[in-house]
Amino acid sequence: MFAADRSATTNTQSLLISFGGRGKGPTPADSLSTVLFHPSGGRLGPYLGLVGHLSRRGPVSGVRGRGLHPGESPHDDVRAMADLYAGLLSELPEPPGLLAGWSLGGLLAWEVAHRLPADGPRPAVVMVDSFAEPWSACHTARGELRERILGGLPATTAAEERARAARTADAHLTASAAHHATTGRPGPALLLACASEEQAAQKDDWLRRDPSLDVRALPCAHFEVFDAPRSPLLLRHVDDFLTAHVPAHP
Template sequence: MSAFGRRPGPLRTLLLHPSGGGLGQYMAVISHLSRRGPVHGIRAAGLQPAEAPDDSVDAMLRRYLPLLRTLPEPPDLLLGWSLGGVLAWELAVALAGTGRRPAVAMVDSYAEPWSACRADPGELLGRILDQFSSPEPGARERLERTARAHLKASAEHYASRHYDGPVLLMPCAGGEREAQVAAWARRSPRLVHREVPCGHFEVFRPEHHRLMMRHLDAFLNDL
């Protein structure tokens, strides 16, 4: 668990890692959300020496649920991109069993296995590795091992069937968007979806990030 923003405020945010396990893509999101309150994030196991990555969403949940008890306060918002959105959803479902219903924000996440994870995971793996720049010996190999485990998890997981808390889906462009939105709508009676007109790996570029944050602000302001 990492703490990024400690500014007091009414919104406590928890970020969940995408496939590959890091949180670096969220730096601009952290800067934006930290104006509303404290921000924490969970990176994946597997990126440090001697760590083994989890290759199923259930295994990740078993690891991450105890971490929530280490937070100063329970989260009000769970946010994630890609696999991170699925993890945000599943953690919210688990928290609902305790009587809490945090808001969930998902950036181009899939409730049912994304065809790209099954049809050509090698292309997705290449795009994940393209974002890597650390010179640390062995770090690229650990990232590749972790990303492969996460792509396997994404290719096999079906999201839990129901969550009645507030949910925002921000799907990116693509031929599966209609089915993507419909799959989440079957699970969420309070789903709001706002599109981001770009590809999956372009969503955090500055020109798209601004629109994404406007969507997120509108969603949070309506809670």
Template sequence: MDDTPAPGKRRRRSDARLLVPIAQRPGPLDSVLIHPAGGGLAQYLGVGGRLARHGSVHGIRADGLLAGERPDNSVSEMTGRYLPLLARRVPRPRLLVGWSLGGVIAWELAARLAVDGPAPAVVLIDSFAEQLGADDGLSAALDRRLDALSGQDAARVRATALAHLHAAARHRTRATHPAPTLLLACAGPRRREQSRHWRSRASGPLTVRDLPCGHFDVFDAPQLPYLLAHLDDFLAHLTPSVQESTP
């Protein structure tokens, strides 16, 4: 007797806990924020508030942050787990947003959703289609941010982040995406290469805007207004209905 479906069903039920409601609002744009390396969603507070002007907002956090959870260690594994959470939603999300690794996962999810339905637009916040370094400084940045945590909390965050760093280092984005995309690119030596890589994979319109800061500064108070201004402009041109919903 083949009992393969049963574990799949158990996993799909448990994976529902990874989809986190952030704002339930009427509006034309249902948005989903995808976690970066480390798995949390806290850094998206300002972005989520801005998206909530246009409709409901959810987030997908990573497995591995709570007791008894195990972090995923490949982009394909994360994409496979998160896809049913979005494909079963009615309506499906119209916008996926992700910073760093989160943008890569958002792109892969959008490409998969386009196979049997409308492709959501994507916002890539300083994401890279191909990672050349192991973590581009994320390990050191992670250690600085873990100072406020202790014990098992810090250990789980660190283990999850390291699993995600290895996943990002191994992954090469191959999928193409047909819907509008906004790439917010930070200053740095890989800026031109970053844009070229995404353009080679975009079968729909790709807008590139610069952020005058480093990768780990994009959500800091002095820098966030630049990010939000580019996001507002992208949303205003996405569809007339989104434009009309802006206060």
């Protein structure tokens, strides 16, 4: 678990966490700044391997979900999260060149990109098995999704921390059950779609919003995407996309 997932504070600013990154050049112009958005449950821990990979290109930051720390109430609305998170990006030393996330995190990356100034830089967006339509359109029951999310917690997680995680997961599932993704191209975007009964509808739903969306398949289930045997293909797709669409940061 990342330290950002467990350090206790009620400061909203702490939702934006810096993971560092060494970049490939001597100046910010030579590196790619990335922001990763939390999946349902609010934790950034699933992104450990992705952070390590992307930090070779430049600084990586993450936005955790509110509700994980004492005194916080979780968001239960995607629009409210996206509005808040878009504002947090102004605190970064430079505008991000990449917004990315898994599941709800990818949807948040998409929505935040749509909220950035139209006359400013347009970051690339990477969505890992995210859905444009509410999760209730899928064939996975809410209770099963909740258990899979909470199953990612370490066995040593304290009862109070587990209770906060459960409340946050519930709030995020409520948010996902009501949100329809914004239509339009926010910038170059990639959808990595996992193998499932919903994959065809998932692709169609996104392509209706952005016909130029780059869509690539991952031969694994939703909760397997960051497993060690699966990561190389995911990272290769991300690298290929960035090379094609963010040529200043090969």
